[in-house]
Amino acid sequence: MTQTLSTRTVCCKLSLDADAVTAIRATAEAFNAAATYCASVAWEEHIINKNKLHHVVYGSTRVNYGLGAQLACCARDKAAEAVRAARAKDHATCPTFKPDSAIRYDARTYRLMSLDRVSLNTLTGRVVGHMVLGAFQRRYLYDTSWKVGGAELVQRDGQFYLHMTQTKASPKPDEPTGFLGVDLGIVNLAADSEGETYSGADVQRVRERRFQHRQRLQTANTRRARWRLRKNARKESRFQRDVNHCISKALVQKARTARKALAVEDLTKIRERVTVRRAQRRARHSWAFRQLRSFLAYKAAQAGVVLVAVDPRNTSRTCAVCGYCEKANRPDRSHFRCLSCGHTAAADTNAAVNIASRAASQTAYCAASPSGEGASTSPPVLAVGI
Numbered sequence: 001m002t003q004t005l006s007t008r009t010v011c012c013k014l015s016l017d018a019d020a021v022t023a024i025r026a027t028a029e030a031f032n033a034a035a036t037y038c039a040s041v042a043w044e045e046h047i048i049n050k051n052k053l054h055h056v057v058y059g060s061t062r063v064n065y066g067l068g069a070q071l072a073c074c075a076r077d078k079a080a081e082a083v084r085a086a087r088a089k090d091h092a093t094c095p096t097f098k099p100d101s102a103i104r105y106d107a108r109t110y111r112l113m114s115l116d117r118v119s120l121n122t123l124t125g126r127v128v129g130h131m132v133l134g135a136f137q138r139r140y141l142y143d144t145s146w147k148v149g150g151a152e153l154v155q156r157d158g159q160f161y162l163h164m165t166q167t168k169a170s171p172k173p174d175e176p177t178g179f180l181g182v183d184l185g186i187v188n189l190a191a192d193s194e195g196e197t198y199s200g201a202d203v204q205r206v207r208e209r210r211f212q213h214r215q216r217l218q219t220a221n222t223r224r225a226r227w228r229l230r231k232n233a234r235k236e237s238r239f240q241r242d243v244n245h246c247i248s249k250a251l252v253q254k255a256r257t258a259r260k261a262l263a264v265e266d267l268t269k270i271r272e273r274v275t276v277r278r279a280q281r282r283a284r285h286s287w288a289f290r291q292l293r294s295f296l297a298y299k300a301a302q303a304g305v306v307l308v309a310v311d312p313r314n315t316s317r318t319c320a321v322c323g324y325c326e327k328a329n330r331p332d333r334s335h336f337r338c339l340s341c342g343h344t345a346a347a348d349t350n351a352a353v354n355i356a357s358r359a360a361s362q363t364a365y366c367a368a369s370p371s372g373e374g375a376s377t378s379p380p381v382l383a384v385g386i
């Protein structure tokens, strides 16, 4: 295993005086106009390389938009990355940036100062703002084992927030002694191969109530209702984020204590894979599983836990004991009953065991695995339907 770099972002509210706000607003406008210009050049001339783009746009960015040397480079980088992302996603049009879009800062354009102050580059010189820090942000910022990198200055509802990136080398992962399989499911958001489940009924109840409320608001469709919908959408995303943090933290801690690697489904095909009835589709598709998966990945890296992604095909319809694969093994979404050997289990636990076995059979660790999970129970992949 090679050593990787962990990245995290600390978000702080900024307290700024009126002059600073004016300076930053003007800077954001110029910065994003410059970034839009850089993006259009990169797009039309098919430039992806930042250095190459630099030679083409640097002079005119500084003259036409009044940006300092470093901010001009940050605008160019923002544009180059957006163009690269748009190309990768086959977008038909060039990315553009709104005047109140984020300003990107690097080590030379912003500086953290004592007493929770921060100094930011603007068109009219540096301004100093005060970071409004809670205990959580303070703990993150004052942890010197993390190196502070670039930042994005974001405006939302007239308020400024600084999103600072921190990096740290991840610890070298321990050689795992087995696998903890994790199934991301419908009945439970997550279930592991030892039969433990994470956030089922409680979360479901909250979400059901919110869904009903959302439907009522959508039907009403008044100005007030639309405002409330936007507010609720943010609330829902905070809720999901919080639950995802808790689940991923618990799973990583469990794997670490048992010195196991985490085995998860390769999520690239998650929506195609799951064939659920219409009524259940909402439950599956409206949860931020990708976020949960990415939280698992970064928390595992920080804790020195190996994470293995496996092909999830048929993991929910294959018997974890005898390997018999048949759609009818799973009569409904929550139960598994093998038609061949009679093994019964919770559907998501059975799937999690299969995921653990698959990880064991696809990695070199299975030979060293004293727990014996792995090759012997590896299910044959028999495609029965999709």
Ligand SMILES: [Zn+2]
Pocket: 319, 320, 321, 322, 323, 324, 338, 339, 340, 341, 342, 343
């Ligand atoms: Zn069986």
